[in-house]
Amino acid sequence: MAKDSVNPGHGSRYGRYTGGPDPLAPPVDLAEALDAIGQDVMAGYSPERAMQEFLRRGGRDQRGADDLARRVAERRQEILSQHNLDGTLREVKELLDKAVLAERGQLARDITMDDDDRTFREMQLDDLPASTASAVSELSSYDWQSAEARAAYEEIKDLLGRELLDQRFQGMKEAMAGATDEDRQRISQMLSDLNEMLEANARGEHTPEQFEKFMDEHGDFFPENPQDIDELLDAMAKRAAAAQRMMSSMTPEQRQELMELSAQAFGSPELMDQLSRLDGNLQDARPGEDWGGSEQFEGSEGLGLGDGTGALQDLADLDALSEQLSQSYDGSRMDDVDLDALSRQLGEDAAVDARALAELERALRQSGYLKRTSDGELRLSPQAMRQLGKALLKDVARRMSGRQGARDMRQAGAAGDRTGGSRPWEFGDTEPWDVTGSITNAVLREAGSREDVETTRAGVRLQMDDIEVLETEARTQAAVALLVDTSFSMAMDGRWVPMKRTALALHHLIGSRFRGDALQLIGFGRYAETMPIEHLTALDAMWDKGTNLHHALLLANRHFRKHPNAQPVLLVVTDGEPTAHLEPDGEVWFSYPPHPVTIAKTVKELDNTGRLGAQTTFFRLGEDPGLARFIDQMARRVDGTVVAPELDDLGAAVVGSYLGSRRPGGSYRDQFGDWTGGRGFWAG
Known part of the structure; x- marks a missing residue:
């Protein structure tokens, strides 16, 4: 809030704060944005694109760039559907009809007029061309008998002059209403001085002193208050280019009519010469403006030349805003959005939304959640991974129990x-x-x-x-191996992101609450490999065929042997039977349907896991009967457990199994009852 004024008798009055972002506004909340960005990153988006997608969508209480772009498009269509560009022609025709009607009445009433003279004048009026411009031109030398008719005809010339000036200098139509000959002479002098200054600038001969002198003499014609000739050129060229687009948007008949009428402006052809000279100077100085475009107006509300030019400027503003809000060009930022233009076109609330998005983007970039790698790519930082893991773990906790904190170990x-x-x-x-x-x-x-x-x-x-x-x-230490299937079926059936969410939630739980435990994340597709959490969460969908559980178990057992004093915990998330195994020479053998050799090697390595004393849980995704039989048999060999959760409950199932494995003498099922998650079931 900014103090508006002070009244000694009645205290102070306050109004809306207009000095920039509200200093009392709450700080930007990054939690929702980070969660959404993390989900998109895990779905395969780059962090940069994920951030842009969130800014486009917006949040629960924040309108996004897409919503603003939709309103921009609606505003653009509204202008085109409500208006047309024949407003000046309509006004001129109405004034012409008024003048002719008044003159006919005067001729009929004047009993002193010679009959031949009356008949000749009536014939002149009867034979006027159908074209408004031609009729106005033909009447330029007519000796009006009616004062009312003469005034209406003179108003046509005054209207045309004011409209032509309003095309180049916004607000001139109203400012020049009732202008005197002295006012018109001052306009003519301003145009002459302006053209001379612009031409001197084109030759490289312009000086700041010349600009200051010009503004001292003619500054009241420029409410934008330009500070130098470049600002003056920018403002005037945008307006002049819009005037050109307006003329291009008219029908050929309308355009021809206006060109003929322009000679009647103020009854001074010199005005058109000066304006044409000005247009040429502006186009030479700013060739990059859109001087040749056009629009299709379809409404019934006529616009005059000045208002029509303003409408074309509005359309240009809206087109620029649409591009800025699309954020589709290299290096785009929400800071690029012209807040003044957005406020003019859509209102202050839209500018507030865009400013909030820009602040959110700036906060994300400066928060440390996103960082640049050595090759220039944007990545989620460890801080962001922790924050995202924390949010995912909270979601897991809600699914595991009706009260927050049920996952916590109470041993002390x-x-x-x-x-x-x-x-x-x-x-x-x-x-x-x-x-x-x-x-x-x-x-x-x-x-x-x-x-x-x-x-x-x-x-x-x-x-x-x-x-x-x-x-x-508790100081009970566990060596945990989370094996996640990264075969193409996981991506194809929509299990890619839930798998990553599960891994990140477990990683955060162990990293924040059970730091003594050693977690190894292992992805297995055609090959298996250990992965840091940053690698796994950013991993694109794998489309290679193969489910090499054998290789994954080899890596898991190596992890367990590195921690001989820890309790081994094996967690396997898969949606398919093993279809690949690792040969002694390191090559992969693939076969579908699963080959007996692949099954034998996988079972043998699982037996090694059992001999190491690992507590094993299989998380079976999908309803494949062959997979169900295989997983059940595998679990029985090592006295393990099978969980068949639905995707939304996968994280809770894995975290619950891990917590149960850390309780001496019991599993998560023993401690918390059968896991159902509302939809899943226990087997084996």
Whole structure:
């Protein structure tokens, strides 16, 4: 808010703040944007494109660039569908009809006029050409008998002069209403001086002093208040180019009529000469403007030359805004959007939306969530990965339980690592007290009570509800291998993004709550490979045929052997039977349907996993009966578990299985009951 004025008797008045972005506006919330960008990145978009897509769509409470572009297109169509460009011709015809009608009446009433003279004049009026321009030209030498008719005819010339000037100098039509001969002479002098200055500039002879002198003498004709000749040229060339496009948008008959009428402007052909000279100078100075375009107006509301030119300028503004909002050119930014033009065309609310999008984009680029690699590409930063993983883990927690935090381990003791969080004490808890939090709760409670001051001075009294305990983590260490199927069927059947979401949620959980655990992410398609989380989340859909679970198990067992003192946990997400295995020479053998050798090698490596003591869970995606039989048999060999969740519940199923594997003597199923997720089921 900005103070508007001060009235000593009635206090201050305040109005809308107009000094830029609202300084009291809440900071930009990046959480929603980052989540949406992360989803698109996992779907295969580059971070740059993902950010642009979010800015185009907008958020829950933020209109996006697409919505603004739609309103721009609607405004453009509204201008074209409501108007046409014959407004000046209509006005001229109405004035001409008024003049002729008044003259006929005068001839009929004047009893002193010679009959032959009356008959001759009536014949002149009867024989006027059908063309308005030709009729106006023919009457230029007519000796009007009616004062009213003469005034109407003179108004035609005045209207044409004002409209022609309004085409080049916005607002001139109203400013020149009732102009005197002295005013017209001043206009003529301004045009002459302007043309001389522009021509001197084209020759390289212009000086700032010449511009200052010109503005001192004629500055009232330029409300834009240009500060130098370049600003003057920019403003005038845009207007003049719009005037040219307006003429091109007329029908050939309309254009011819106006060209003939132009000679009657102010009754001075010199005006048209000066304006034509000005148009040439502007076109030479700014050839890049659109001097040859046209539009198809289809409405019934006629526009005069000045208003029509303004409409063409509006259309040019709207076209530029449409391009800016499309963000389809290299290096595009929401900062490119002309907020002044957007406010003029759509209102201040649209400019506020565009400014908010620009601030959001700027905040995303400056927040550290997006970073440039050495090859110049934009990537999600580790900070962004943590934030996205946190959001995904919250979603997993909501699916796992009706109350947030059900996923947390409640084991505690001296051997536990503190998580940094605290919670209210419950019966049976043995965690250390959060002394600061507990005392703070007591102080706040007593401060809100109605006890007298003396009692309060006696000290702070703790109650059971005030006590909070520090959350700790058990030191049970796990070596976790998450094997995710990256074969083409995962992408083809829409399982690519849920797979990545699951991996990122588990990665964040282990990285933030169970830092002692060692997580290995392994993707397996035709080959298997270990992947950092940044690689997996940015991985494009793989279209190579092959599901090489054998290779993935080899890598998982190598991971388990590197951590001999940790509990091995194997989590396998797949939607197909093994169709490939790794040969001793490192080459891949592929066969579909699955070859018995591939099955044998895969089963053998799974047996090695079982001998290492791994707690194994298979997450079966899809309804393939052959896959179901194979997975069930594999799980029985290693006393493992099969989960068949639907895609939305995959993350909760994997995280739940991991948490269950960390509980001594029991699985997640034992601790939390059968996992159904509303739709999935346990098997095996």
